[in-house]
Amino acid sequence: MSKSTLMSQFEICVTRTILFCRLLLNKSLLDMAAKTAKRRFRKSRRNVPIIDTSQARSNLEVLRMCLDDLGWKECISGHSANPNICWNAAGFHDGSRNYASLSARVNKFPGMSDVLCKSNLTRSLNAMRRLFPDEYKFYPRTWFLPEQREQFQKDANEIHKRDRKRQRPLTTFIVKPSDGSEGAGIYLVQDPTRCSAMNREHIVQEYIDRPLLINGLKFDVRIYVLIRQLDPLEILLYDEGLARFATVEYQAPSIKNLHEAFMHLTNYSLNKRSATYKHAVDVSQADASKRKFSLVWLQLAQSYNPEEVERAKRLIKEMINKTVIAILPELRVQYALAMPAATKQNQCFQIIGFDILLTDRLKPILLEVNSNPSLRIDYDHMNEVGKLVHEPSLIDEEIKRPLVRETLQLALDERPSQRIKNSTNHPIKPCSTHDSTRIRSDSESSLSNSSVSDSDLSNDTLQENVSESLEVIYPSTSEIDYEHMFLLEKVAFIYIELVLKRGYKALTNRPFRQLASICGIIDQGTPMSVIDILYVQIFSKCKQYASQSPATGLDFSVFIEAFFLLSRRKYPNSSLLGSVTELIDSCIHHLNLKSEL
Secondary structure, eight states, X not given: OOHHHHHHHHHHHHHHHHHHHHHHHHHHHHHHHHHHHHHHHHHHHTTOOEEEEEEOXXXXXXXXHHHHHHTOEEEOSSOXXXXXXXXXXXXXXXXXXXXXXXXXXXXXXTTHHHHTSHHHHHHHHHHHHHHOTTTOOSSOOEEEETTTHHHHHHHHHHHHHHHHHTTOOOOOEEEEETTOOTTTTOEEESSGGGOOOOSSOEEEXXXXXSBOEETTEEEEEEEEEEEEEETTEEEEEEEEEEEEEOSSOOOOOOTTTTXXXXXXXXXXXXXXXXXXXXXXXXXXXXXXXXXXXXXXXXXXXXXXXXXXXXXXXXXXXXXXXXXXXXXXXHHHXXXXXXXXXXXXXXXXXXXXXXXXXXXXXXXXXXXXXXXXOOOOOEEEEEOTTSOEEEEEOHHHHHHHHHHHHHHHHHHTOSOGGGOSTTOTTSOOOSOOOOGGGOOSOTTSOBTTBOSSOGXXXXXXXXXXXXXXXXXXXXXXXXXXXXXXXXXXXHHHHHHHHHTGGGTOSSBOHHHHHHHHHHTTOOSSSSOHHHHHHHHHHHHHHHHHHOTTSOTTSBOHHHHHHHHHHHHHHHOTTSOHHHHHHHHHHHHHHHTTOTTTO
């Protein structure tokens, strides 16, 4: 046998020995890992989170998938003594639980469905636009019907007069029921007198007639946002969404096509009935009538430069933050109404759905915000024999399953500063923590300093606390400063102090008088009788149109209007922003609220 042959056999033997040792080592490591996993599992089962799903209803399928993914327990009876999370499909008051007596977190804020109905959302945004006109241009000009019918007709005629002067097509308006959903009751008009007789509240807006088109079709986008807590405020943006397409090629609105719902409206519930609707057969289908928003961004990248696309993404984040800031005062009041004994408004969290339209210049426009975005992961359609059947929706499952799973994890995470996406090595700038959200004890951790120091956390622990798909967008690391936009949140605390803490459900004449008195509005020029008349006028106007307002007084949205009126009367030489700021400072001083803000 030659020397080279012996060397070859020796090398083979050595190689086999090395491979065998590696196999033994790998098996040993796997066995150790399995034993460690079993020990951790047995230990963790003692403290596995319990999720009350007794009110989950349409959310139940995706919720159970997520609980299975996480290895968490489900309580379907609603009788668990102390669940970690109560998951409701519709609203905070689903079922008969008294959440104030539980430590469980609830996936709905009190009153959110009312706060986000079209008319109330518009009032919140309009109030902010009056104070900060340059910050709130992302929402179309809006009128309330029947409350502002005459004003709408007058304004529409002026707009059309300007259109004719500039020789451009007449502006179209879109009419929507305030409490409507799924596209029901929506229609387009150009003649302002053609708004049909109404027995419920509607809003009417200028129609966006130059939307961004893909393959000639109009579309909007459902974007998912998680409000994780209020103290301090934390907003997270999900990195995927649903683009929902119309099913008839778009044409600029005219008298001939105003009735074409499949052309002008993008609602899924409406367009799925169209003969040209395309169900997605896989999640990467680029021509489906409902497709992933990430696919749309890829398509837009072929027509727009990267700077334009990134600017659109940034504007969407800013829009979301500003909208949540606009509804925050009403959320605080609703929370205090539902749980007056709460010292910290952190028991609730909620996924909400932003519906956004992009113009042909990639400018995002807010259409509405849905308090209960669908979490269904199936779709229904008529089969060949005309029977309604339900089929799994791959695209809905791919988008909504991670959304719900990560929301559950974040709902029980006590270290928000560890979840800033891609920021374990980039600490948050200490801006944007506004005064009014500092309602917590000194022992509680701040956003920039976790209650558990980084040195106490392993790399694995840090990684587990960073959400894969939910990015914290407030507190913000961007250049924009949101601090000044929390002004009306202070008005909410004034309302809570004057009304709710004194046993009232709404602002009656007595606390209204007290407000005028403590702020020094009542004097020789403005006697108490004038304040009484002002209250009666505001109350009468409120009751004439606001069907859901309390019968005994002014709700918070009307109180804001009254507060604006009082501020102008007290400080007539200041701008509205200046007068409101001065009146707020005066109220805080006289009501001794500085310790709470």
